[in-house]
Amino acid sequence: xxxxxxxxxxxxxxxxxxxxxxxxxxxxxxxxxxxxxxxxxxxxxxxxxxxxxxxxxxxxxxxxxxxxxxxxxxxxxxxxxxxxxxxxxxxxxxxxxxxxxxxxxxxxxxxxxxxxxxxxxxxxxxxxxxxxxxxxxxxxxxxxxxxxxxxxxxxxxxxxxxxxxxxxxxxxxxxxxxxxxxxxxxxxxxxxxxxxxxxxxxxxxxxxxxxxxxxxxxxxxxxxxxxxxxxxxxxxxxxxxxxxxxxxxxxxxxxxxxxxxxxxxxxxxxxxxxxxxxxxxxxxxxxxxxxxxxxxxxxxxxxxxxxxxxxxxxxxxxxxxxxxxxxxxxxxxxxxxxxxxxxxxxxxxxxxxxxxxxxxxxxxxxxxxxxxxxxxxx
Numbered sequence: 001x002x003x004x005x006x007x008x009x010x011x012x013x014x015x016x017x018x019x020x021x022x023x024x025x026x027x028x029x030x031x032x033x034x035x036x037x038x039x040x041x042x043x044x045x046x047x048x049x050x051x052x053x054x055x056x057x058x059x060x061x062x063x064x065x066x067x068x069x070x071x072x073x074x075x076x077x078x079x080x081x082x083x084x085x086x087x088x089x090x091x092x093x094x095x096x097x098x099x100x101x102x103x104x105x106x107x108x109x110x111x112x113x114x115x116x117x118x119x120x121x122x123x124x125x126x127x128x129x130x131x132x133x134x135x136x137x138x139x140x141x142x143x144x145x146x147x148x149x150x151x152x153x154x155x156x157x158x159x160x161x162x163x164x165x166x167x168x169x170x171x172x173x174x175x176x177x178x179x180x181x182x183x184x185x186x187x188x189x190x191x192x193x194x195x196x197x198x199x200x201x202x203x204x205x206x207x208x209x210x211x212x213x214x215x216x217x218x219x220x221x222x223x224x225x226x227x228x229x230x231x232x233x234x235x236x237x238x239x240x241x242x243x244x245x246x247x248x249x250x251x252x253x254x255x256x257x258x259x260x261x262x263x264x265x266x267x268x269x270x271x272x273x274x275x276x277x278x279x280x281x282x283x284x285x286x287x288x289x290x291x292x293x294x295x296x297x298x299x300x301x302x303x304x305x306x307x308x309x310x311x312x313x314x315x316x317x318x319x320x321x322x323x324x325x326x327x328x329x330x331x332x333x334x335x336x337x338x339x340x341x342x343x344x345x346x347x348x349x350x351x352x353x354x355x356x357x358x359x360x361x362x363x364x365x366x367x368x369x370x371x372x373x374x375x376x377x378x
Contacts, residue, residue: 044090045097052189055087073367077141084137088130091189098190110255110316112187117252118176119187125175129185132168135161140373147370155282158372162278165378169271178264179256181271182320255316266306270324273299274378281335281372293335300328327377333368334375343369 044051059080095116108116118125139161146157169181259267277296284292307321332342346365350358367374 041093041097044093048094051090055083055090058083059087074141074144077144081138081141085134088133088137088186091186094189095187108190109188110314111182111319112190113252114182114255114316115185115187122175125172128168128171128175132165132172133184133186135165135168139376140371143371143373155278155372159275159278159282161373162275162378166271166275170268173267173271176253176256178258178260178267179253180259180267180317180320182256182316183323250314255314257312257314257317262306263308266303269299269303269306273303274376278372288336288339290336290340293331293337296335297331300331330375330377338368338375 115129119129142157142161143154147154172181172185173179273296276299277292280292280295304324331337343365346361350361350365353361
């Protein structure tokens with residue numbers, strides 16, 4: 001008897017291949033990294049205070065680990081540089097989140113107003129400032145890796161890094177139309193207001209704030225109500241919070257005056273001084289030789305003397321020049337001054353301290369003895 005059942009078609013017997021599913025899975029796989037980045041950005045934005053505390057704890061840990069710069073100097077400095085770079089990325093995320101907040105922008109420091117203005121105005125400024133910050137965070141790590149290949153390679157890397165930083169600073173000077181350099185060139189981290197659930201104490205405070213408003217005096221003819229006066233003990237702080245200073249109403253680009261003449265020459269000398277000092281140190285075979293140290297310090301001192309203080313000096317200019325003044329204290333930890341004066345004093349002091357404190361100090365003495373960027377202030 002002939003069966004009426006037909007054999008299955010050849011197409012139906014073919015195995016299912018992934019040729020049809022691969023094109024569908026590929027876009028989904030490519031969409032995962034941006035999705036993860038967005039989730040990470042939201043997490044950082046919503047947990048800013050916790051992230052900042054973790055960064056500070058990790059950064060402090062790399063400072064106080066015993067033997068940090070001896071047995072595991074490269075690994076420890078790699079961790080420290082990675083934390084700094086990650087913190088810079090977090091600053092970018094938080095700055096972007098703050099710019100999207102609704103309402104009137106909060107009061108910002110002159111430094112942040114100035115740097116944010118140039119970042120928004122010039123993409124080239126943002127790229128150059130980012131490169132400069134990345135070099136500053138990783139320069140000691142580069143020197144440590146180069147030192148393993150010899151002193152000659154190490155000093156070559158030091159001179160190259162100082163030259164690249166000088167080029168970046170000259171570019172920033174050009175982009176900002178000959179305005180003084182600010183340190184850091186990127187905005188500093190700001191605090192994002194976090195929404196907190198109202199507690200019982202806050203609810204009572206809100207009720208107390210609402211009650212006086214119920215007793216506000218309402219004018220009969222106009223129907224307007226007079227606001228309640230603040231607490232007599234807080235009148236001064238209340239008035240100061242409502243006052244705008246001259247820098248608050250200035251345009252961001254006017255927070256620093258343009259430099260010209262001798263002031264511009266002073267800024268250029270300030271930029272070139274680390275390069276000249278690094279070249280002099282690389283050519284000096286004796287660490288106790290005073291010539292490189294005197295050359296670098298004299299250039300920095302000449303740059304400060306050529307600067308002119310006028311009546312139009314802004315608060316941001318005074319702040320930046322104060323930072324440069326304090327940074328000159330690092331010259332006591334460099335070159336011949338360190339080898340002839342500071343080094344002996346610190347080693348003798350370390351012998352008198354308790355073992356725990358002297359151990360940490362000895363780790364830093366090892367760092368200051370052997371690396372150029374450990375005492376660099378630029």
